Amino acid sequence: MKPIQAGLLGIGTVGGGVFNVLRRNQPEIRRRAGRGIEIAMVADLDTERARSVVGEGVTVVNDARAVIANPEIDIVIELIGGYGIARRLVLDAIEAGKHVVTANKALLAVHGTEIFAAAQRKGVMVAFEAAVAGGIPIIKALREGLTANRIQWIAGIINGTTNFILSEMRDKGLDFDVALKQAQALGYAEADPTFDIEGVDAAHKATLMCAIAFGVPVQFERAHVEGITKLTAQDIRYAEELGYRIKLLGITKRSGDGIELRVHPSLVPTRRLIANVEGAMNAVMVQGDAVGTTLYYGKGAGAEPTASAVIADLVDIARLHSADAAQRVPYLAFQPDAMSDLRMLSMSEVVTSYYLRMRVADEAGVLARVTGILADAGISIDAVRQREADEIGGEGSTQTDLIILTHDCLEARMDTALAAIQKLPTVLAPVVRIRKEELA
Amino acid sequence: MKPIQAGLLGIGTVGGGVFNVLRRNQPEIRRRAGRGIEIAMVADLDTERARSVVGEGVTVVNDARAVIANPEIDIVIELIGGYGIARRLVLDAIEAGKHVVTANKALLAVHGTEIFAAAQRKGVMVAFEAAVAGGIPIIKALREGLTANRIQWIAGIINGTTNFILSEMRDKGLDFDVALKQAQALGYAEADPTFDIEGVDAAHKATLMCAIAFGVPVQFERAHVEGITKLTAQDIRYAEELGYRIKLLGITKRSGDGIELRVHPSLVPTRRLIANVEGAMNAVMVQGDAVGTTLYYGKGAGAEPTASAVIADLVDIARLHSADAAQRVPYLAFQPDAMSDLRMLSMSEVVTSYYLRMRVADEAGVLARVTGILADAGISIDAVRQREADEIGGEGSTQTDLIILTHDCLEARMDTALAAIQKLPTVLAPVVRIRKEELA
Numbered sequence: 001m002k003p004i005q006a007g008l009l010g011i012g013t014v015g016g017g018v019f020n021v022l023r024r025n026q027p028e029i030r031r032r033a034g035r036g037i038e039i040a041m042v043a044d045l046d047t048e049r050a051r052s053v054v055g056e057g058v059t060v061v062n063d064a065r066a067v068i069a070n071p072e073i074d075i076v077i078e079l080i081g082g083y084g085i086a087r088r089l090v091l092d093a094i095e096a097g098k099h100v101v102t103a104n105k106a107l108l109a110v111h112g113t114e115i116f117a118a119a120q121r122k123g124v125m126v127a128f129e130a131a132v133a134g135g136i137p138i139i140k141a142l143r144e145g146l147t148a149n150r151i152q153w154i155a156g157i158i159n160g161t162t163n164f165i166l167s168e169m170r171d172k173g174l175d176f177d178v179a180l181k182q183a184q185a186l187g188y189a190e191a192d193p194t195f196d197i198e199g200v201d202a203a204h205k206a207t208l209m210c211a212i213a214f215g216v217p218v219q220f221e222r223a224h225v226e227g228i229t230k231l232t233a234q235d236i237r238y239a240e241e242l243g244y245r246i247k248l249l250g251i252t253k254r255s256g257d258g259i260e261l262r263v264h265p266s267l268v269p270t271r272r273l274i275a276n277v278e279g280a281m282n283a284v285m286v287q288g289d290a291v292g293t294t295l296y297y298g299k300g301a302g303a304e305p306t307a308s309a310v311i312a313d314l315v316d317i318a319r320l321h322s323a324d325a326a327q328r329v330p331y332l333a334f335q336p337d338a339m340s341d342l343r344m345l346s347m348s349e350v351v352t353s354y355y356l357r358m359r360v361a362d363e364a365g366v367l368a369r370v371t372g373i374l375a376d377a378g379i380s381i382d383a384v385r386q387r388e389a390d391e392i393g394g395e396g397s398t399q400t401d402l403i404i405l406t407h408d409c410l411e412a413r414m415d416t417a418l419a420a421i422q423k424l425p426t427v428l429a430p431v432v433r434i435r436k437e438e439l440a
Numbered sequence: 441m442k443p444i445q446a447g448l449l450g451i452g453t454v455g456g457g458v459f460n461v462l463r464r465n466q467p468e469i470r471r472r473a474g475r476g477i478e479i480a481m482v483a484d485l486d487t488e489r490a491r492s493v494v495g496e497g498v499t500v501v502n503d504a505r506a507v508i509a510n511p512e513i514d515i516v517i518e519l520i521g522g523y524g525i526a527r528r529l530v531l532d533a534i535e536a537g538k539h540v541v542t543a544n545k546a547l548l549a550v551h552g553t554e555i556f557a558a559a560q561r562k563g564v565m566v567a568f569e570a571a572v573a574g575g576i577p578i579i580k581a582l583r584e585g586l587t588a589n590r591i592q593w594i595a596g597i598i599n600g601t602t603n604f605i606l607s608e609m610r611d612k613g614l615d616f617d618v619a620l621k622q623a624q625a626l627g628y629a630e631a632d633p634t635f636d637i638e639g640v641d642a643a644h645k646a647t648l649m650c651a652i653a654f655g656v657p658v659q660f661e662r663a664h665v666e667g668i669t670k671l672t673a674q675d676i677r678y679a680e681e682l683g684y685r686i687k688l689l690g691i692t693k694r695s696g697d698g699i700e701l702r703v704h705p706s707l708v709p710t711r712r713l714i715a716n717v718e719g720a721m722n723a724v725m726v727q728g729d730a731v732g733t734t735l736y737y738g739k740g741a742g743a744e745p746t747a748s749a750v751i752a753d754l755v756d757i758a759r760l761h762s763a764d765a766a767q768r769v770p771y772l773a774f775q776p777d778a779m780s781d782l783r784m785l786s787m788s789e790v791v792t793s794y795y796l797r798m799r800v801a802d803e804a805g806v807l808a809r810v811t812g813i814l815a816d817a818g819i820s821i822d823a824v825r826q827r828e829a830d831e832i833g834g835e836g837s838t839q840t841d842l843i844i845l846t847h848d849c850l851e852a853r854m855d856t857a858l859a860a861i862q863k864l865p866t867v868l869a870p871v872v873r874i875r876k877e878e879l880a
Contacts, residue, residue, distance in 0.1 A: 022588075116771045120771070135731035144577070145569070150464075235797055235843075238795075239874075242825070244795070260784075269879070272879050274529065288748065292744075293879075296735075296736055298732065299731065306499070308731035311587065316769075331559065332556060334655035338655065344654075347702060384551060404677050434679075437708055
């Protein structure tokens with residue numbers, strides 16, 4: 001089956017990410033989607049930059065209308081941003097019968113009603129996973145994963161710039177202005193950061209989640225929007241003393257016969273997972289009447305995380321147009337004729353790190369012998385703790401616990417080393433071995 | 441359009457949850473799915489119990505084959521569990537051309553290859569969101585949300601029983617046997633807890649995630665399975681001292697030309713979000729090459745969380761059979777002709793709690809006047825902190841900070857109270873007001 005053809009409007013940071021991820025993971029994506037997905041055409045005012053990204057074989061134009069007019073293009077990816085020209089181009093693409101994939105939260109939060117109605121009339125998709133919380137598939141969770149639920153509320157850290165600034169203010173006791181400058185220097189905040197720090201960007205995203213959760217039209221104009229510019233290091237410290245962190249939350253909530261939609265700094269109990277979401281990361285909590293509380297966490301911005309969401313939308317569309325209805329999403333994610341023959345490893349082939357605890361005689365040379373055996377097996381040590389003998393067996397005890405953290409090594413080597421250690425007469429009980437995962 | 445007809449095999453805890461949530465949220469679900477979803481028939485050996493759950497109007501039988509043979513039934517929901525009779529019934533349902541929704545991880549992890557091949561031949565869906573991590577839509581995230589990614593690894597707390605036991609062991613310094621008995625008494629562990637505590641249940645779930653992430657067949661027989669029965673309170677304490685928590689993780693990972701698939705206790709750095717997932721909660725981390733690390737958190741078991749996943753699968757199937765292809769999932773989650781006219785509330789109508797900070801003169805009666813105004817407005821106080829004047833302005837200072845946490849109140853009342861407080865001559869600067877969200 002011929003690859004589905006997409007045209008890209010705007011090839012800045014995110015556009016470049018989409019192009020690169022799609023090319024790098026094309027075999028994997030094709031096995032999942034049932035057909036290839038190609039960016040056949042790119043429109044950007046800076047055609048030179050565009051050519052430098054896409055190389056040969058992709059048509060580069062400086063007029064987005066040429067992409068929309070091309071009958072070969074099935075999907076238009078709008079990554080221009082803003083409400084102006086982007087609105088016109090999206091409506092024109094829909095009018096031309098193209099599916100649209102966009103990361104443009106501002107456009108949809110403000111003009112969504114017009115755009116979705118146009119798409120409905122023409123029978124095309126307007127997909128926007130990338131518009132909220134970057135690579136986190138939160139739109140899919142709300143539209144499809146939680147359909148059984150009457151949603152009660154959503155609260156999200158959905159702007160990485162402000163969360164980075166708040167983390168720095170707390171960590172380093174900085175005031176807002178200083179933290180903002182630092183965020184700008186590190187590339188976490190734009191030269192004109194107004195949309196982020198005043199809460200407008202978060203409110204655009206909260207508006208979209210509100211519509212999806214409660215089945216109401218997008219109504220950005222009804223959102224209460226308050227940013228973080230007035231927060232002081234002092235309030236962050238006082239909140240901390242009381243057991244709270246201050247986060248900029250986008251909140252939407254069922255309340256009586258109405259819906260709340262608001263973005264403002266909020267105190268959140270420190271023990272909640274979401275209070276511990278630091279730096280530029282995003283997280284969204286959703287409370288449904290059946291499922292209870294769920295939370296979705298990940299990178300909310302950046303070229304490749306955002307590309308991850310854009311491409312997920314492309315795959316959704318490609319699957320619609322390839323498989324028969326029942327097989328739209330393959331049972332095991334990949335098409336049945338495209339399964340991998342990757343080998344399942346045995347445990348002895350696994351590489352991981354270890355926590356070892358051994359009850360040993362409290363005498364000279366024990367540690368040297370144990371670490372000698374590990375060294376011979378090529379296993380390097382991350383940390384050693386030896387308890388005081390008295391702590392273990394009471395006063396006058398002649399036994400102690402030796403605790404060792406290792407760096408990564410092959411499990412087979414650890415098996416060999418442990419067998420040797422176990423034979424030492426000074427090792428008095430079976431060695432406890434627990435694997436350690438850094439998960440970073 | 442006629443509601444899609446489902447037949448339920450087994451109406452125990454989860455089956456009852458599915459029936460109740462489907463009935464309770466039918467209007468909401470219909471607005472999302474584009475048509476109703478009805479449980480028209482229930483099979484359970486205990487027909488009396490079944491009747492007491494479903495009431496009048498639903499056919500109750502004691503033979504599951506009667507459900508499968510009924511030509512009116514479009515979808516069979518298998519909630520019997522186990523590998524025996526469940527396998528036969530699922531295969532028979534597929535053979536009869538029914539879509540199948542199941543929560544049976546054991547069945548799919550062991551007989552998945554046979555079952556998916558049969559479904560492929562007959563062109564029906566076998567949906568199993570409820571089989572992994574209960575209400576968390578992790579199957580959807582992996583199969584659809586992260587399709588752009590080359591998945592690197594998945595690590596999950598996917599068994600609530602063992603996570604509850606480990607949390608208790610750590611919190612209270614209990615040994616395994618004691619914590620297990622407590623979990624049984626509280627209903628978090630079954631009378632025969634073998635599958636949970638030996639890691640078998642987690643391995644079934646890891647096997648399914650492995651297949652979906654890497655496009656390999658389900659291969660439970662290749663999993664390394666190790667439970668938590670040998671863990672001691674001592675190791676948990678030592679790990680803690682070294683900066684780690686011990687969690688039972690289901691791990692699957694790309695490694696060279698192979699795939700790791702393993703379940704065992706693991707040390708995890710305390711600073712990771714997943715290390716702070718306590719009690720019976722579940723969480724799954726997924727690392728993809730484009731998206732980076734994402735995490736999905738929620739209830740992994742229980743009647744309604746599991747029902748949430750089962751019904752999401754039912755809605756997926758109903759959407760396939762109702763809307764035209766492009767509109768399978770409505771843009772805004774609900775069908776365009778079924779949007780709600782819920783009113784968006786203004787900020788003054790919102791009920792929340794508050795952190796207030798006011799710079800006040802350090803003199804008698806200030807606190808009484810401020811709290812008096814709040815009381816007059818019907819606002820009750822959760823906590824008050826008054827700083828020492830010296831802390832604020834240095835020695836001899838005559839100013840201090842008064843910090844108040846309130847209970848929930850209407851924002852309009854707070855606006856009124858703050859206006860009055862601001863007018864007090866002893867309040868020396870604009871009052872800082874930050875909203876507080878418990879998110880529980």
